[in-house]
Each structure stands twice: as structure tokens, then as C-alpha cells.
Amino acid sequence: MHSQSPFPENRYNAYGRFLRDKFGGRVYKVSVDGGFSCPNRDGTVAVNGCTYCNNSSFRPGTANRLKPVGEQVLTGMDYFKKRYGAEKFIVYFQPFSNTHAPLEDLIPIYESAIDHPDIVGLSVGTRPDCIDDDKIAWFEELARTLFVTLEYGLQSIYDRTLERINRGHDYRCWLDAMQRTGNRGIWIGAHLILGFPWETREEVLQSAGVISDKGIDFLKLHHLHVVKNTAMATEFQNNPFPLLSLDEYVELVVDFLEQLNPEILIERLYGFAPLDQLVGPVWNKSKAGIRHRIEQRLKERDTWQGRLYEGSG
16 A cells, blocks of 8 residues: 555546546547447346436437547547647547457458557457457557547446446356457456445445456446436436435545545546436536546545555565
């Protein structure tokens, strides 16, 4: 354990700073829609999808499945170049499960997305039950020349939660995908939701230690929020359950970060949905405002990511 923060800028291991250091400048992720579905939507393993999920609530404007992927990439790059002076880009296949197809169908889609000299990386959001050894081998080969990340949605380490939210896979499935992908030159990301009302605070904090030694390179944290047109929204309307206030979430995230391996890069600290699609909680804070509250609380408590992390041994 460190006696003082190894991350003086914001007290956690920030993904953005990592990219700046690695590529020598600001790198922007361009989100695209490859036209995929999910196995818990199309009947492969289940139907109706995750109970909390409405893809339109987090889909950037550049991700438009009505346009070819290459066109989506160029539109996104042009936007970031004009608005932020961006020079380097990572193509991010974001909506749904972006390896949910045969490899021979996936390859031309991916290749059309990275066919530009300013693209330095490919990030693919998917599920642990949508990967196999042939796909991993293809990504491994690509990773010899490109910064490649596979983002495996997990959401919770507890099977009772995964069943309740209709994930269609269990924790062991995620562990298997991590084991298959590890030590292959592929960077690995994970998504975790904090704030399920049936998980205790102790269970949430315990999950930080559990995932710390599983080979994750990047972590995206989301708070549980309810959005319209989801099964969870119907459940919430019929039988309201507690949602975290901003102050409660900030304290939970700070406690979580204290327990987390400091080598894991933090790509996201919270979820976000447009107000016209959000049922709750309504915090009335911008993305920057939420991040500032978390960073300010880390400073006030004089703590940091990994302060209480003791390693797997």
C-alpha cells in the first residue's frame, strides 16, 4: 500500500492520462454501431435483453447503424477534429454485443472501421458468452500492430444479480473469457454497475477486491439508473426500489476505489443518460460535475485508488 497517492492529479488511475502518455496526445474514441444484437435479445440464450438496458439512452450520435461503419468512423473523426483538434482515434464498437456473429462476418466490419492512418486502436464492447478462441486469435494478431481492447460486460460478480437482470450468463462465464483472453497482447476492459438495491454495501466493496486480480486493464463503473422503455423501469414503477443519491454514490465509489488494484485504469466513474429518458435517480449534474464531486471527495478524505488494496496474496 502507498502512504500517499501515486496519482496526484486526480487520485485514481485515469484512462485518459494513460492514453495521452501512450500516444503522445489526446486520443478520442469514435463510437460506431456495427448492426449487432445480443444473445439475450435474439433468443440465442434469452429474449428481451438486460432489464436495465435501453441502448438509445447511451448511444452517441456518431453510432448510426443505418450508415456503413466506415462512414460512421469518418463522421466521428471529423467531429472530434473540428471541435477538439483531435489527431488520433480509437474506434469503439459500442451498442449491443459486437462479437455476436461468425468471425468471417466480423472481420470485414472491423477492417472497414480501422482503415485510416489516424486510427491507433480498436475497442470492441461485447459479452463473455460471445467470444471464442478463433475470435481471440484474430484480435491477438491485430494487436501486434494496433491498440486492441475487448470490453467484457460483467455488471456484477453475483449470479443472483446476473439472473435477476436477465444477463443470460453467469460470473464463471466471465472468468472463462478473462482466462482465454489474458496474456495475448489484448487489453481487457470490464463494466460494473454499483447500486443494485439487493446487493449490500459490503458485497459491492468486496467485488472490488475480487475483480482486482482477474486481469482487468480498464474498468468502467456505472451507477444503477433506471431509463424509460426497459423492464427495470416497469419494475420500478410497479414496486419502487431505492436508488442512490449523488452523495451516496460518491461515497460508495470512493470506498470502492480504495479497495481496487491501483494498476487497473479507470475509464468511467458513473453512468449517464439523457434527462428525457431518465427515470431516476435525477442528480441534475453534468458529467464534469459528477466527476468533480468524486475527485473532490477523494481529496477531502485524503484517499486514493488502491489505498486499502492488499493484493491477491
